[in-house]
Amino acid sequence: MTDETAPTTAAAEPPTPRGEQTRQHILDTAMRLFRERGYAQTTMRAIAKEAGVAVGNAYYYFGSKEHLIQRFYVDSQAEHRAGAAALLARERDFATRLRGVLHAGIDVLTPSHEFAATFFKTAAEPTSPLSPFSAASSEPREAAIALFRDVLEGSTAKVDEELRPELPELLWLAYMGVVLYWVHDRSPGQAKTRQLIDGAVPLIDRAVGLSRLRVLRPITREVLHLIRTIRH
Amino acid sequence: MTDETAPTTAAAEPPTPRGEQTRQHILDTAMRLFRERGYAQTTMRAIAKEAGVAVGNAYYYFGSKEHLIQRFYVDSQAEHRAGAAALLARERDFATRLRGVLHAGIDVLTPSHEFAATFFKTAAEPTSPLSPFSAASSEPREAAIALFRDVLEGSTAKVDEELRPELPELLWLAYMGVVLYWVHDRSPGQAKTRQLIDGAVPLIDRAVGLSRLRVLRPITREVLHLIRTIRH
DNA sequence: ACCGCAACCTGAACACGTTCAAGAAAGGCG
């Protein structure tokens, strides 16, 4: 992790790809241009020229222009976690933690609103490797879900024991909904998205609390059964 | 509606555009090719050639390739309504009506699953006129919401009076969620989507019924307030 | 030192969506 000169001990290690430096350089250049000019306005020729390589070389490392933004997921996810860390270390109340994490996510995304909006359309395509539901992006997705697991497990919330293991994924799904709204949100500073978060969190909090009530148990079970059924 | 030769009486009528026939011919050709070969595989040159016009002529009538699929919305919406008509005339139970309408919607979409999946990505882009939330497609959206208003008003369901006027839009939103799931659904015959409908409808039905309970009134109010806030 | 092979790199060429300057057809008006 600290240096790559030593082959260490493992045998199945990727055999030190020669062009890793080139790969990273192209990626960095692309991300910079995307942020500077926007995704659609950045041509592959411009990326190649700016990075000092041939166009074809970019395609040697990345199957398509879309693949150049997968890094966006990873970076955003890491920033999200970092941005929420202080709050998660401090607060114990479930609603407060959830609210903070949702706001932190939008905080991270905000500088890239235009950029993000443009490429979210490609993410929505089922066949795209960029879809948050696709197998190709399962790693950042799992990381994102883990963040919401942290929200729950570090809190004092009392949750139905059957619901508890499923809840992080549900919270992540809710977050995806917030992001979807945010992408379409044209209000100044995406203020409406902030209102959505502030309004939805207490409702989620209450619903989670109610899940333990004996009278609502059948409904909880029904919801859980539905979730398990439709999950691929 | 039956003939277009007579100028009838109205004055503000669109002054009989000359190329309406050409426009329709291009549209029909495009839709046919989309269904035959898929959206991405159908080139504008192929559409123009097949329709017997120059490629530039297609752009005279339609601003872009995407605009050629707006018809898909309208047609699907009409088919959906027609497909649900018999059930809506027969049944009075809210859950039965809702379930039938949701299934009818998927029935209509099913033959175009691959095609629909391909173009839903463009619909997801906020700036696209094809977005179901955009102003450009407000007409088919309103028609779709009206269908769910019919579901509610023709039923014997007892609903909180404050919730009632908002419910059709919420049901449409739920339908959009079902469609989103359906687009990503790779199970044989999209069977999972059918399970989602069958599982979600009873839950919606119960939630709607509970909205009238005095103890839940504050929550109902809160939900309604949130909806009104975040609606553009 | 040399060979062979895989990894890496090149840029012209291709197919596509889209634009545009130019023209043809149709309608109104004297």
Added chain:
DNA sequence: CGCCTTTCTTGAACGTGTTCAGGTTGCGGT
């Protein structure tokens, strides 16, 4: 009928993402 304006039509040309036949480079084996 002749003229003008609006509507419609054309196809070459542009910029884009992507491909590919062919080069170059580095490295292990002899």
